[in-house]
Amino acid sequence: MIIGFLLVIFLVPIITKIIPPKDTSHFENRALKTPPVFSTSALLEGKYLPEWEEYFSDHIALRDEMIYAYTYLNANILKKTVVNNIVITKNALLPFNSLSDVNEKQIQDDAIRMAEKISKLNDFITSNGGVFCFIGIPEQSSMLRNEYPIFLENADKKLTVTENAFFSALSDKGIKHINMMDTFKNDDYFKYYSVTDHHYNIHGAFKTYERIIDELELDNALQKSDFNYYEYPNNFYGSRARIIYKAYNMPDKLGIYTPKKEIEFTRIDSGTQVNWLFYQPQNEKEDITYNVYMGWDSAETYVYTKRPELPRILIFGDSFTNPLETILYTASDTMLSVDLRHNKKSIYEYIEEFKPDIVLLVRDDTCYTSFDGNGSF
Amino acid sequence: MVFSSVLFLFLFLPAVFFAYFLIPQKYRTLRNLVLLLFSLAFYYYGEPKLITIMLLSILINYISGVAISYSKKKALKKLFLIFAVVINIGLLGYYKYFNFFAENFASLFGISINVAKVILPIGISFYTFQGLSYVIDVYRNNAPIQKNPINIALYISLFPQLIAGPIVRYNTVAEEINVRKETASDFAEGIKRFMFGFSKKMLLANTMGAVADEIFALDVSSLNFDLAWLGAISYEFQIFFDFSGYSDMAIGLGLMFGFHFLENFNFPLISKSVTEFWRRWHISLGTWFRDYVYIPLGGNRVSPSRHILNIFVVWTLTGFWHGANWTFMAWGIYFGILLILEKFFILKILNNIPKVFSHIYTLILVTVSWVIFRSDNISSALIYISKMFTINGNITDRFLYLFSQHKIELVLCIIASIPISRYIKEKAKMLKNEKLKTFLLLYPVGLFAALIFAISILYLINSTFNPFIYFRF
Numbered sequence: 001m002i003i004g005f006l007l008v009i010f011l012v013p014i015i016t017k018i019i020p021p022k023d024t025s026h027f028e029n030r031a032l033k034t035p036p037v038f039s040t041s042a043l044l045e046g047k048y049l050p051e052w053e054e055y056f057s058d059h060i061a062l063r064d065e066m067i068y069a070y071t072y073l074n075a076n077i078l079k080k081t082v083v084n085n086i087v088i089t090k091n092a093l094l095p096f097n098s099l100s101d102v103n104e105k106q107i108q109d110d111a112i113r114m115a116e117k118i119s120k121l122n123d124f125i126t127s128n129g130g131v132f133c134f135i136g137i138p139e140q141s142s143m144l145r146n147e148y149p150i151f152l153e154n155a156d157k158k159l160t161v162t163e164n165a166f167f168s169a170l171s172d173k174g175i176k177h178i179n180m181m182d183t184f185k186n187d188d189y190f191k192y193y194s195v196t197d198h199h200y201n202i203h204g205a206f207k208t209y210e211r212i213i214d215e216l217e218l219d220n221a222l223q224k225s226d227f228n229y230y231e232y233p234n235n236f237y238g239s240r241a242r243i244i245y246k247a248y249n250m251p252d253k254l255g256i257y258t259p260k261k262e263i264e265f266t267r268i269d270s271g272t273q274v275n276w277l278f279y280q281p282q283n284e285k286e287d288i289t290y291n292v293y294m295g296w297d298s299a300e301t302y303v304y305t306k307r308p309e310l311p312r313i314l315i316f317g318d319s320f321t322n323p324l325e326t327i328l329y330t331a332s333d334t335m336l337s338v339d340l341r342h343n344k345k346s347i348y349e350y351i352e353e354f355k356p357d358i359v360l361l362v363r364d365d366t367c368y369t370s371f372d373g374n375g376s377f
Numbered sequence: 378m379v380f381s382s383v384l385f386l387f388l389f390l391p392a393v394f395f396a397y398f399l400i401p402q403k404y405r406t407l408r409n410l411v412l413l414l415f416s417l418a419f420y421y422y423g424e425p426k427l428i429t430i431m432l433l434s435i436l437i438n439y440i441s442g443v444a445i446s447y448s449k450k451k452a453l454k455k456l457f458l459i460f461a462v463v464i465n466i467g468l469l470g471y472y473k474y475f476n477f478f479a480e481n482f483a484s485l486f487g488i489s490i491n492v493a494k495v496i497l498p499i500g501i502s503f504y505t506f507q508g509l510s511y512v513i514d515v516y517r518n519n520a521p522i523q524k525n526p527i528n529i530a531l532y533i534s535l536f537p538q539l540i541a542g543p544i545v546r547y548n549t550v551a552e553e554i555n556v557r558k559e560t561a562s563d564f565a566e567g568i569k570r571f572m573f574g575f576s577k578k579m580l581l582a583n584t585m586g587a588v589a590d591e592i593f594a595l596d597v598s599s600l601n602f603d604l605a606w607l608g609a610i611s612y613e614f615q616i617f618f619d620f621s622g623y624s625d626m627a628i629g630l631g632l633m634f635g636f637h638f639l640e641n642f643n644f645p646l647i648s649k650s651v652t653e654f655w656r657r658w659h660i661s662l663g664t665w666f667r668d669y670v671y672i673p674l675g676g677n678r679v680s681p682s683r684h685i686l687n688i689f690v691v692w693t694l695t696g697f698w699h700g701a702n703w704t705f706m707a708w709g710i711y712f713g714i715l716l717i718l719e720k721f722f723i724l725k726i727l728n729n730i731p732k733v734f735s736h737i738y739t740l741i742l743v744t745v746s747w748v749i750f751r752s753d754n755i756s757s758a759l760i761y762i763s764k765m766f767t768i769n770g771n772i773t774d775r776f777l778y779l780f781s782q783h784k785i786e787l788v789l790c791i792i793a794s795i796p797i798s799r800y801i802k803e804k805a806k807m808l809k810n811e812k813l814k815t816f817l818l819l820y821p822v823g824l825f826a827a828l829i830f831a832i833s834i835l836y837l838i839n840s841t842f843n844p845f846i847y848f849r850f
Contacts, residue, residue, distance in 0.1 A: 066835050
């Protein structure tokens with residue numbers, strides 16, 4: 001007992017000191033604490049020493065392994081419904097929603113304000129010779145809201161109120177839009193969504209592509225029969241699986257669509273050439289993530305296909321655009337993907353420079369009335 | 378710094394063990410000095426500025442003890458005692474209660490007072506009572522004078538019990554400060570005790586605390602009876618396992634350094650009366666008030682009306698000791714009234730009914746008391762309690778979620794509230810098979826302690842929720 005206890009409390013700090021510190025936590029998706037900077041004032045105010053607690057906690061030896069063990073214990077042995085704020089259901093991993101009142105008036109007001117912003121953008125695009133379309137895609141937990149246990153909040157009221165208010169406001173402004181909820185809910189919607197990630201899957205993205213080419217009458221765009229589908233044999237761990245340290249077994253796979261007839265392209269990400277659209281894992285054993293699609297969220301990505309008979313497409317939005325881009329480029333001469341979260345340029349500047357024929361704004365339904373990030377145009 | 382932290386467990390503790398046990402046992406003064414320095418560093422971590430208050434308290438108590446001891450006249454002894462009491466209570470009164478009195482004074486007279494918020498030094502309620510205990514015991518000749526200031530400082534600031542008790546009487550450790558033996562068996566027992574305390578805190582107290590906090594954060598007027606009870610019970614478990622867990626860790630750490638502190642909790646939730654409950658809960662505080670307030674007031678060797686008054690005074694002070702809020706005072710008075718009623722009427726009834734009913738009676742009354750203790754103000758407490766006894770047919774979604782999420786911990790809390798290990802040990806001692814007896818007495822508890830300690834470390838590393846309740850006392 002004595003030896004065991006002393007070994008643990010002595011060895012842990014020694015090993016912690018020996019192993020090189022990490023900068024970030026892959027699982028927690030954040031930067032880990034850096035050593036606190038000494039100052040007399042910080043010491044006297046009682047801030048300096050507690051910061052060492054935070055630093056040591058972040059860098060303690062076997063931290064990830066211990067958090068994995070904790071998560072495994074709670075998910076698989078104690079069989080908790082919610083672990084690390086992830087709801088473990090029979091068919092999917094979903095986020096935990098705290099109970100809160102729905103302010104319908106606020107949502108209505110925000111929806112109208114956002115529609116006004118989009119209308120202004122629409123006018124600008126039209127004045128530059130382009131066509132605008134808003135693409136709304138249900139986020140995974142929204143689409144799978146019926147999977148929540150009956151006693152947990154599934155945000156149904158908030159999502160429904162927001163969806164109705166927003167698309168109604170868009171319609172009032174005469175803005176072209178696609179609400180993928182209408183498509184998915186009338187189908188076997190599970191097949192369009194990842195069970196471990198907050199995004200839709202490639203089938204959902206492809207369905208969205210089909211709606212876009214249909215809505216915008218892109219007659220020269222490729223059809224489904226023009227694509228090959230390939231599913232990676234690798235394990236796919238989505239964002240939610242990562243939060244629970246992959247400790248709960250919920251199989252999920254990732255697939256891609258590639259044109260049967262290869263289309264040559266040149267991809268430039270913020271001035272750097274990238275020769276692929278899909279990240280290729282080193283081998284079958286490597287776990288893959290949503291980053292397979294386009295690799296990452298980039299401030300701007302140009303994909304040139306040198307087919308001037310096809311439209312110039314500008315697409316902007318969050319990571320929901322990524323799998324869509326891997327298909328949509330086939331319908332464009334040049335596709336420009338912009339993510340305003342990582343950008344200093346405004347979308348108006350991009351439109352003026354790029355002169356797109358088509359501008360698509362893609363947002364998920366948890367962000368329809370959000371004025372941050374890609375809502376800050 | 379708290380015991381249930383990474384820094385304490387993996388930096389402070391190995392460092393103090395290394396420095397302390399590096400010194401041969403025969404150099405007791407040096408070992409005491411090392412322990413004192415680490416205790417001061419432990420306190421400094423949380424109170425870099427207000428450590429001076431604790432040092433002042435130590436100095437006052439030391440000087441008072443010496444003065445009392447060397448004074449020949451009783452009147453002079455009494456004067457120094459009064460001096461020590463006034464300073465100690467004065468310090469506690471100022472730092473803990475000044476803002477409370479200022480706000481209530483202003484509210485009462487409808488005036489506006491601008492006073493700077495007085496910050497409460499961590500552990501002041503514990504170390505002032507310990508210091509007072511020393512001075513009073515010297516005055517009463519119940520304990521020898523301690524001439525070495527290092528040893529007084531060590532007694533008052535010893536890190537295992539500094540910020541959250543138990544309130545260690547000087548005569549409990551007087552001899553051990555000067556002469557003690559750190560043995561392997563004590564060290565092993567201390568480790569086991571520490572592990573159990575740590576596990577209580579991390580696995581049970583913190584989890585129940587999260588439930589209690591969520592429920593108590595709700596609008597009290599909209600509470601349903603199911604949530605009201607769940608919140609009250611969760612808080613009861615939180616405070617019990619938090620405080621008793623901390624006491625276990627303190628006692629365990631004390632053992633590792635050769636100190637034998639008295640027990641502070643004795644499975645209070647199995648009590649069959651409120652009277653019994655207070656013999657089992659926070660024993661060091663109860664006995665402190667008994668010996669230094671109740672008995673000097675006359676105890677029960679006075680007229681019935683005076684006896685009632687004495688109980689009332691002690692319990693009002695006990696409640697007030699817990700915090701500068703009317704709720705704490707109300708909580709204390711609540712128990713005072715119950716104890717008076719039991720003493721004069723109810724105990725006779727309880728002794729003549731099946732134990733299960735007296736147990737239920739006690740649990741209900743104690744659980745209700747925690748609502749008063751936890752609430753922000755008296756009116757919230759009253760509304761909350763009314764919700765507990767307003768039964769409608771509905772079970773809320775939030776209750777279903779919290780109960781399903783934490784049902785295992787709730788069951789473990791119930792099991793951990795019962796003296797099961799004691800029962801197993803007693804049965805094992807009666808075994809005829811010596812090998813089996815030795816095995817059962819030695820290994821299962823230790824292995825179990827190690828297992829839950831390991832799991833607790835997982836919880837510690839994963840934790841984002843690790844408050845300690847008694848920090849504000």
